[in-house]
Amino acid sequence: xxxxxxxxxxxxxxxxxxxxxxxxxxxxxxxxxxxxxxxxxxxxxxxxxxxxxxxxxxxxxxxxxxxxxxxxxxxxxxxxxxxxxxxxxxxxxxxxxxxxxxxxxxxxxxxxxxxxxxxxxxxxxxxxxxxxxxxxxxxxxxx
Amino acid sequence: xxxxxxxxxxxxxxxxxxxxxxxxxxxxxxxxxxxxxxxxxxxxxxxxxxxxxxxxxxxxxxxxxxxxxxxxxxxxxxxxxxxxxxxxxxxxxxxxxxxxxxxxxxxxxxxxxxxxxxxxxxxxxxxxxxxxxxxxxxxxxxxxxxxxxxxxxxxxxxxxxxxxxxxxxxxxxxxxxxxxxxxxxxxxxxxxxxxxxxxxxxxxxxxxxxxxxxxxxxxxxxxxxxxxxxxxxxxxxxxxxxxxxxxxxxxxxxxxxxxxxxxxxxxxxxxxxxxxxxxxxxxxxxxxxxxxxxxxxxxxxxxxxxxxxxxxxxxxxxxxxxxxxxxxxxxxxxxxxxxxxxxxxxxxxxxxxxxxxxxxxxxxxxxxxxxxxxxxxxxxxxxxxxxxxxxxxxxxxxxxxxxxxxxxxxxxxxxxxxxxxxxxxxxxxxxxxxx
Numbered sequence: 001x002x003x004x005x006x007x008x009x010x011x012x013x014x015x016x017x018x019x020x021x022x023x024x025x026x027x028x029x030x031x032x033x034x035x036x037x038x039x040x041x042x043x044x045x046x047x048x049x050x051x052x053x054x055x056x057x058x059x060x061x062x063x064x065x066x067x068x069x070x071x072x073x074x075x076x077x078x079x080x081x082x083x084x085x086x087x088x089x090x091x092x093x094x095x096x097x098x099x100x101x102x103x104x105x106x107x108x109x110x111x112x113x114x115x116x117x118x119x120x121x122x123x124x125x126x127x128x129x130x131x132x133x134x135x136x137x138x139x140x141x142x143x
Numbered sequence: 144x145x146x147x148x149x150x151x152x153x154x155x156x157x158x159x160x161x162x163x164x165x166x167x168x169x170x171x172x173x174x175x176x177x178x179x180x181x182x183x184x185x186x187x188x189x190x191x192x193x194x195x196x197x198x199x200x201x202x203x204x205x206x207x208x209x210x211x212x213x214x215x216x217x218x219x220x221x222x223x224x225x226x227x228x229x230x231x232x233x234x235x236x237x238x239x240x241x242x243x244x245x246x247x248x249x250x251x252x253x254x255x256x257x258x259x260x261x262x263x264x265x266x267x268x269x270x271x272x273x274x275x276x277x278x279x280x281x282x283x284x285x286x287x288x289x290x291x292x293x294x295x296x297x298x299x300x301x302x303x304x305x306x307x308x309x310x311x312x313x314x315x316x317x318x319x320x321x322x323x324x325x326x327x328x329x330x331x332x333x334x335x336x337x338x339x340x341x342x343x344x345x346x347x348x349x350x351x352x353x354x355x356x357x358x359x360x361x362x363x364x365x366x367x368x369x370x371x372x373x374x375x376x377x378x379x380x381x382x383x384x385x386x387x388x389x390x391x392x393x394x395x396x397x398x399x400x401x402x403x404x405x406x407x408x409x410x411x412x413x414x415x416x417x418x419x420x421x422x423x424x425x426x427x428x429x430x431x432x433x434x435x436x437x438x439x440x441x442x443x444x445x446x447x448x449x450x451x452x453x454x455x456x457x458x459x460x461x462x463x464x465x466x467x468x469x470x471x472x473x474x475x476x477x478x479x480x481x482x483x484x485x486x487x488x489x490x491x492x493x494x495x496x497x498x499x500x501x502x503x504x505x506x507x508x509x510x511x512x513x514x515x516x517x518x519x520x521x522x523x524x525x526x527x528x529x530x531x532x533x534x535x536x537x538x539x540x541x542x543x544x545x546x547x548x549x550x551x552x553x554x555x556x557x558x559x560x561x562x563x564x565x566x567x568x569x570x571x572x573x574x575x576x577x578x
Contacts, residue, residue: 007524009517011554037526042517042552044526063556065517069524098525116524 001124001134002070004052005114008045009065012038020045020064027051027058032141033114035101048103048114050141070120073103073140075110075133082111089130090115095123103140112140145261145293146254149401150456157457160401162195164429169193169202172435175220178213179437199404199427200415204438210380211238218434221245226433230281232379232478240380242281243433248382249288251430255385255399256289259375262390262397263348265319267294272311274322274330275353275476276302280545281383282353282476286321289385295319302326302476305333312344320349323476324356324364324372328507331367342369350375352384353476354509355464355574361393374463380439381426387461395448395460402430405461406438407447410468418449423468424461442469463576472502472568474509477546481567484513487539491532496521499558503571511548513540516555 010016017036024031033048046069049055059066076082090097096118103112112135117123128134144150152160170190172179182203183189192201210218218241219226227246231239244252265271271290275282283301290297298311302322308330311317320327327349334341346368352375364372376396377384386403387396398405403426407416410423424441444467448460472479481500488496497516502509515521515536523529529552536550559566 005524007522009522009529009552009554011552011557039526039530042529044524044529046524063554065519065522065555067519067522067524 001072001128001136002121003048003073003114003135003137003140005069005071005116006047006049006052006055006059007067007069008047008059010043010045012041012043017045020059023058023062023064024049024055027054029055029058033101033103035099035114037099046099046101046114048140069116071114071116072120072124072127073135074113074115074127075135076113078109078111083113086113086132089127089132090123093123093126093130095119095127144454144456145258147455150258150397150458152401152457154457157401158196161404161429164401165196165199165404165427166190166193168427168429168435168437172220172437176218176435178209178217196404199406199438202427202438204413204425204440205436206440207240207380207442210240210436210439214238215241216243218436219243220435221432228284230284230379230383231279241434242379242382244382245432248431248433251402252285252382252385253288253292255382255402256285257292258289258399259350259373259385259388260286260289260293260295260319262373262388263319263350263371265290265293265295265348269293269295269318269348270298270315271295271319271321272298272300272308272315272317274300274302274308274320274326275384276545278545280476281377281379282321282323285377285383285385286350290319305330306337309334309337309339309341312341312346313339316345318345318347320346320368320370322349322351323353324351324360325354325475325504325507325509327351327364327368328360331364332507342367346370349373350388352376354473355466355576357573357576376461376464378441380441381428381436382431386426390452390454390456392453394452395462397452397456397458397460398447400458402428404429405447405459407445408440410440410442416446418447418459421446421462421465442467442471444468465576466574470568472500472570474502474511474546477544479511479544479546483544484540485567487543488515488536491535491539497555497558499566500568501571502568509572511546512551513548514551514553514558516558517552518555 030050035046037044076086098116100115173190186203225245226243228244230242273286277283331341349370349372361372373389375388377386387398389396406425407422408425416422424443426439428436444465445461499514501512533550540548
């Protein structure tokens with residue numbers, strides 16, 4: 001139920017995201033989801049990709065600081081109150097969200113949110129038991 | 144002139160006095176300081192070998208490194224009860240250089256700083272604003288003691304807080320300022336921004352040191368503040384400020400050589416060079432009691448100017464410093480070695496970090512940036528952990544060096560390496576005295 005996300009350290013400078021995109025394109029890696037977190041002089045790019053090992057190798061070969069991070073993909077009903085419903089369950093279960101972002105999906109009735117918790121591994125299991133739909137890595141990539 | 148009798152002493156008499164003091168000093172340290180005794184034994188020298196000041200070249204050198212190794216009281220030549228004040232230079236992991244003063248040493252320090260201020264004819268009618276730091280930095284108290292000795296009014300402003308500095312100048316009619324040259328120019332700019340013409344405030348003389356400054360900076364200071372600027376030289380290892388100072392001729396700094404004996408050596412061979420030849424300055428404290436220093440290698444490059452000075456002083460001069468022969472940087476008057484920063488980063492992360500120090504001078508003040516490469520060991524997926532790391536490094540740098548640095552996390556391999564070795568320091572300041 002845990003999904004592996006690729007995190008990349010980036011300095012804030014012109015053209016840096018393009019360079020990463022070029023590298024991944026050359027390695028034939030498809031990006032399923034992406035978000036950028038930024039501070040005043042650096043940023044962290046977080047990616048869900050189809051070929052994790054290929055992506056990791058190509059980034060490391062180019063001296064880019066990367067880390068694999070565990071995250072959870074949660075299905076959120078695509079209707080008013082959908083997110084509130086999910087958040088109530090998470091909050092009642094006592095988990096804190098460190099960050100979250102949404103995954104673009106094409107032909108699905110629900111929205112998908114990628115979430116990192118203070119205790120991601122435990123959160124995945126418990127939230128699933130409490131009725132949230134947690135997607136597996138393959139499912140996310142097949143969407 | 145503060146002390147014409149001493150400062151205009153005939154050279155023959157000066158050499159005689161130096162010889163006597165050196166003989167007594169060597170006997171004293173041989174008896175009381177195991178550090179010096181062992182070194183002299185190792186070189187096969189006894190106090191009997193030192194008869195006159197010319198024999199000084201027989202004695203072994205003392206390095207900053209050795210002084211750190213015997214921290215804190217390894218150079219003490221008197222009973223601890225005799226010590227009335229202690230200063231230290233910045234260090235890492237608790238190993239700075241220590242200068243411990245007896246009451247006589249404070250007296251001596253006051254005397255040489257009174258001579259320094261006397262170069263600009265400071266007297267009891269003057270108000271001296273000391274804007275050198277006072278906290279574990281010899282600049283503040285050194286200037287303070289000198290002004291006291293003269294009987295001038297002291298404003299112990301310490302460094303920083305420019306608004307307060309200006310207020311003091313206006314309200315108390317400061318006539319003399321003592322600070323780092325870059326801080327002086329910063330204050331001039333600050334005053335201008337506040338709509339105050341600092342050249343109209345009654346300042347007439349300034350004493351500047353603790354960092355390199357160019358002749359252009361001198362002209363800037365003199366025209367912007369409407370004062371005469373004097374270059375002063377000193378170092379914590381010896382006593383603090385008051386080792387040498389410029390007279391009104393502004394052509395070299397008179398060495399107070401009745402107390403601090405200067406030599407110039409070839410830094411590779413250690414051989415003593417004749418007056419007039421450029422090399423590394425070596426200093427011996429002839430009269431200091433607490434922590435005497437024998438042939439200290441300053442790493443400062445200059446030459447001795449033996450010619451008679453028009454001001455009438457007989458003490459030889461050294462040329463304004465040309466630079467250093469090691470990697471020490473002077474940032475806002477604080478001595479910083481790249482190795483201190485490296486040690487500190489190692490302590491924080493426990494891994495060998497790739498880092499680079501970028502020094503610049505912006506709006507008259509030195510700035511220091513420390514770039515640290517984020518390798519996979521320290522990379523975290525969470526922004527706040529990385530921000531916390533930046534903050535920790537900043538705090539540690541401030542605590543250890545007393546300098547506010549801007550810490551920047553950068554990508555791996557982004558710091559240029561030449562032949563596998565990273566260039567640790569980029570200094571964009573133009574510190575040449577001719578600049």
